[in-house]
Amino acid sequence: SSVNLLKGSAIAVTLLATSASAQDVTLRGASMFDEDHAFTKTMREFERIVGEASGNSIAFDLRLNGELGVESDYVTFLNQGVAVDYTIMAPSNMATFAPSIPLMDMPFLFRDLEHWEAVLSSDAFAPLEAELLEAADIVILGYTGGGVRNLVSSVPIKNLEDLAGHRMRVMGAPIQAQVFQALTAAPSAIAYSEVYNAIQTGVIAGFENEAASIQNLKFYEVAPYVTLTGHTITVRPIVMSGTAFRALTPEQQEIVKAAGAQAGAFGRALESREDGTKLQEMVDAGQVQTLEFEGREKLLEMVTPVQDAYAAELGATELLEAVRAQ
Numbered sequence: 001s002s003v004n005l006l007k008g009s010a011i012a013v014t015l016l017a018t019s020a021s022a023q024d025v026t027l028r029g030a031s032m033f034d035e036d037h038a039f040t041k042t043m044r045e046f047e048r049i050v051g052e053a054s055g056n057s058i059a060f061d062l063r064l065n066g067e068l069g070v071e072s073d074y075v076t077f078l079n080q081g082v083a084v085d086y087t088i089m090a091p092s093n094m095a096t097f098a099p100s101i102p103l104m105d106m107p108f109l110f111r112d113l114e115h116w117e118a119v120l121s122s123d124a125f126a127p128l129e130a131e132l133l134e135a136a137d138i139v140i141l142g143y144t145g146g147g148v149r150n151l152v153s154s155v156p157i158k159n160l161e162d163l164a165g166h167r168m169r170v171m172g173a174p175i176q177a178q179v180f181q182a183l184t185a186a187p188s189a190i191a192y193s194e195v196y197n198a199i200q201t202g203v204i205a206g207f208e209n210e211a212a213s214i215q216n217l218k219f220y221e222v223a224p225y226v227t228l229t230g231h232t233i234t235v236r237p238i239v240m241s242g243t244a245f246r247a248l249t250p251e252q253q254e255i256v257k258a259a260g261a262q263a264g265a266f267g268r269a270l271e272s273r274e275d276g277t278k279l280q281e282m283v284d285a286g287q288v289q290t291l292e293f294e295g296r297e298k299l300l301e302m303v304t305p306v307q308d309a310y311a312a313e314l315g316a317t318e319l320l321e322a323v324r325a326q
């Protein structure tokens, strides 16, 4: 029996050595949504491209429906190199780790979809990427997004008068609160996982979000009024923890970077195309009622000084000017 034991361990050692030399790795991903959401579809596309290009030496274990929490949890995991290796993330949810990163998706940054696409396919955000890597050990592989964020409320918000003192949730980046304060609302940073309940119990009267997510998480059940402020076109980096990235071979690193860029382009086309359709689906189903915002053109004017001050504080005035000039 001692001979058998020896044989057994020799086999185990051989197997270990084989799999290590093949550089097989499984990356764990996280999505707050189900398979229908553009973020999940974009990560599936990323997985498909990487799988193909790597001869399946990289495998994936994507956890859906917020099983691993929400983005504000994921960012901590990515930073620590535990639990989540890759995901799609709002820059504003990474503010505590890198104060400059929320500049990427601050409200009223982009004039329209063309402007947004031009910026995202340029390298305008490269200095912010470098800072995220340095400060948070998080690697940006590509950019998806393309949803338009509107006010989503339990009461109709039609104009600046209605917005004054409006208790609304914002993402946990100071610039998000500052922007909505400048519009005279009463914003507070609440975890995404608490928003539904906070509206239902009247702690807040609404928040702001894009069609894909309102529909996927059924926020319309508690907040059926969508005011078409269109204040943000989303920028959503496809991110990987530095720990997971460094564990890949140089060749695998090239593969995930190229796949991130490609899957990002796929995701941007998908979500921007679906945005209007999804809003209309909710209108047709009687789930939401859309409202115009009277005096929308005044909002940009009220917010510009806040954007300028934020950029100045970060030493990012030139970067902001370059984005505006695209």
Ligand code: MAV
Pocket: 071, 088, 089, 090, 093, 171, 192, 208, 209, 210, 213, 234, 236
């Ligand atoms: C939407 O679900 C997405 O834009 C997601 O990236 C954000 O984290 C979330 O909204 C939010 O408002 O926190």
